[in-house]
Amino acid sequence: MLLGCIADDSTGATDLAAVLVAEGMRTVQTIGVPDAGTDPGDVDALVVALKSRSIQPSAAVHQSLAALRYLQERGAKQILFKYCSTFDSTREGNIGPVAEALLEALGEEQTIVCPAYPTLNRSIFRGHLFVGDRLLSESGMEKHPLNPMTEPDLVRVMASQSRRKVGLVRYDTVRDGADAVRTRLGELRADGVAHVVTDVIYDEDLRILGEAAAGLKLVTGGSGIALGLPENFRRQGLLGRHEAGELPEVDGYEAVLAGSCSVATRGQVADFLNGRPGFKLDPQKLADGDGAVEEALAFAQERLKDGPLIIYATAEPGEVAAAQTVLGRERAGELVEAAMAKLATGLVERGVRRLVVAGGETSGSVVSALKVSALRIGQKIDPGVPATVSVGDRPLALALKSGNFGTPNFLSKAFGFMPGKRP
Structure with missing residues (x-):
């Protein structure tokens, strides 16, 4: 190395x-x-x-x-x-x-x-x-x-x-x-x-x-x-030049999880919701237990076969401030990330194998919950965001996006860069 x-x-x-x-x-x-x-x-x-x-x-x-x-x-x-x-x-x-x-x-x-x-x-x-x-x-x-x-x-x-x-x-x-x-x-x-x-x-x-x-x-x-x-x-004569390897195909349902509230992600979520189904999480409802997560998973269960959907906590600054006033800044963030982890696990259990995640903290929670230990790096979707596939017996196709990265249509186009298809 x-x-x-x-x-x-x-x-x-x-x-x-x-x-x-x-x-x-x-x-x-x-x-x-x-x-x-x-x-x-x-x-x-x-x-x-x-x-x-x-x-x-x-x-x-x-x-x-x-x-x-x-x-x-x-x-x-x-x-x-x-x-x-x-x-x-x-x-x-x-x-x-x-x-x-x-x-x-x-x-x-x-x-x-x-x-x-x-x-x-x-x-x-x-x-x-x-x-x-x-x-x-x-x-x-x-x-x-x-x-x-x-x-x-x-x-x-x-x-x-x-x-x-x-x-x-x-x-x-x-x-x-x-x-x-x-x-x-x-x-x-x-x-x-x-x-x-x-x-x-x-x-x-x-x-x-x-x-x-x-x-x-x-x-x-x-x-x-x-x-x-x-x-x-x-x-120094220590390194040649190696071409990027192709990713294996991963077939399965498709979903987006968005926890970032950045300007870029807010625009990307709005673009995705133009014609596609979405479920919005409310941090204050998450504080009451797992009911909101179960409701979101039920929403997804009914629609996964029809194409990609999104579950998101992305919100405007005023909404974020209101939740933080009630819950506290750290608590509000913890509730969203814990919910995203549970949602990722629940979606995979329901057949999702192709997943786009928006937000650094959200991505960390998701890959931890899914027990992803390593990633193969593939084709660039946008600057700073490649397609990846997890290493292991049951691979997942993943695009992990920093909140500030990606073009306005990133969430809409990302699945096209992942080898594989929907059922």
Whole structure:
């Protein structure tokens, strides 16, 4: 194994794995840390998907260090800590605490911090994160139900989460190439800067940063930073170029589970509901027991044979705020994710084998409930979202979508990228 990756949620892990496959690395994604001694097979990169983005920082650190130990046991030469391209986090973490714990465990002094991916409309200039043409704090992420992002200056955000110094490599240095970036990293290291935010405007900038990061044991960022890492191994004669394997066909009923309340997912749910059946979950009703879940499954049972359907908790910001006022922010989120886990299990029991899931937290709950241990990565549906098939005796076709990703018709078209058919 050349590259060992630790991702803080399932959809981000799948996004990263898709980038690595496209760049010619044989890649497997696991759900959670595999048991010690588990052999992932003949792979160039392994992506360990955790569910650590929104938990307590100490728990996120514990999980991430467990993943690191497994990857080190498998011989990984470089570690990539992958988080969301919108830097989802709180003032306490979890990006800073995890990055510092990994640096300490690896005996390293410095890493880069780069959530940018211009293909997905995420760019960084003067240390400020933009979503499209808007600052992060004006992009809709300021209303995120779990991790509202109101500060676009990543140097400030990272400094609030970290004990070590934070610095910036500005775009004029990135533009001058990998050697210039390496020189600047050395200057910052001499000044005691451990976390270096990097400006990025174009995808090619990510390849420059990847080349500059060849000597770092730890790299942190979004999936885009992986664009430039495989070529470093080729320069060393350690990596060939491998074509992505085809996914096996999976036949069965089709369903969508949507827990994200992002702007993108709200539009995708509205598009899907234009002519297709849907059942909307109310978090306040979920607090009363499993009645709403049973009602949703009965709704699905009657309609699965007619084509894809959706069960969703996606709602407008005002509805989300109302539920959080009554239930509390954490409790409202926990109720939705627990319901999605039960729904996934119930749908599979009713013959669903082809499943699209919208939302990082939702995807983590779903794959955990379905006991998915690993995924094969297939064709890209949209940037950041490939089709996948679970590894095991009864495979499932899955598309795990981050809340902010995908074109407006993503939910409507995703099943067309999954080999197989409805009964």
